[in-house]
Amino acid sequence: MKIVKLDINYLSPPPAIKYCKKCGKKAEHICSELFRVNAQRKYLDIWLIYKCSDCDSTWNMTIYSRVNPKSISPEILDGFHNNNGELVRKYAMDTVLIRRNGAEVGLPKYEILGPAIDFTIPVELHIKSPYPSQLKVSALLREILNLSKDALEQMMVSETIRSTGGLDLKKSKMQTEVIVNIDN
Ligand SMILES: [Zn+2]
Numbered sequence: 001m002k003i004v005k006l007d008i009n010y011l012s013p014p015p016a017i018k019y020c021k022k023c024g025k026k027a028e029h030i031c032s033e034l035f036r037v038n039a040q041r042k043y044l045d046i047w048l049i050y051k052c053s054d055c056d057s058t059w060n061m062t063i064y065s066r067v068n069p070k071s072i073s074p075e076i077l078d079g080f081h082n083n084n085g086e087l088v089r090k091y092a093m094d095t096v097l098i099r100r101n102g103a104e105v106g107l108p109k110y111e112i113l114g115p116a117i118d119f120t121i122p123v124e125l126h127i128k129s130p131y132p133s134q135l136k137v138s139a140l141l142r143e144i145l146n147l148s149k150d151a152l153e154q155m156m157v158s159e160t161i162r163s164t165g166g167l168d169l170k171k172s173k174m175q176t177e178v179i180v181n182i183d184n
Contacts, residue, residue, distance in 0.1 A: 004124070
């Protein structure tokens with residue numbers, strides 16, 4: 001069986017979906033890739049700033065609340081002050097943090113990187129993602145294999161395509177790695 005490796009490259013952090021007061025509805029909030037650091041007496045508050053995609057209203061996602069500045073290393077603190085890109089990505093892609101802040105995690109923009117696949121032979125497909133995301137594995141497989149929803153479902157039912165890790169391919173969302181076998 002030929003092993004084919006594909007990588008999901010996210011082109012943007014996932015939007016945070018939450019209620020926007022100004023819009024009066026749930027809206028996607030886009031990461032501004034800027035931190036806000038506020039020093040109050042002996043404590044620091046640190047947020048990552050998001051903007052409503054409809055009205056530009058700001059939403060601050062809490063990273064640290066009333067934390068002792070000495071508990072954060074000077075380099076990391078510098079990173080917060082200078083909007084260090086790596087630090088932004090670390091928090092913008094932390095789906096647990098986004099949920100803990102009361103927002104839902106939206107779909108990031110992405111591209112699929114890897115070789116063209118010859119599906120006339122049995123293939124073991126390794127799909128890697130730098131972090132778990134809201135992308136549905138079935139949607140990715142349809143895109144990779146260029147299949148209709150029905151055609152993919154038929155392949156799942158007949159087990160022509162199946163997960164090696166016992167994942168429900170129809171329902172699962174993207175983990176850091178998903179491996180599927182495809183027969184022909
Ligand atoms: Zn809004």
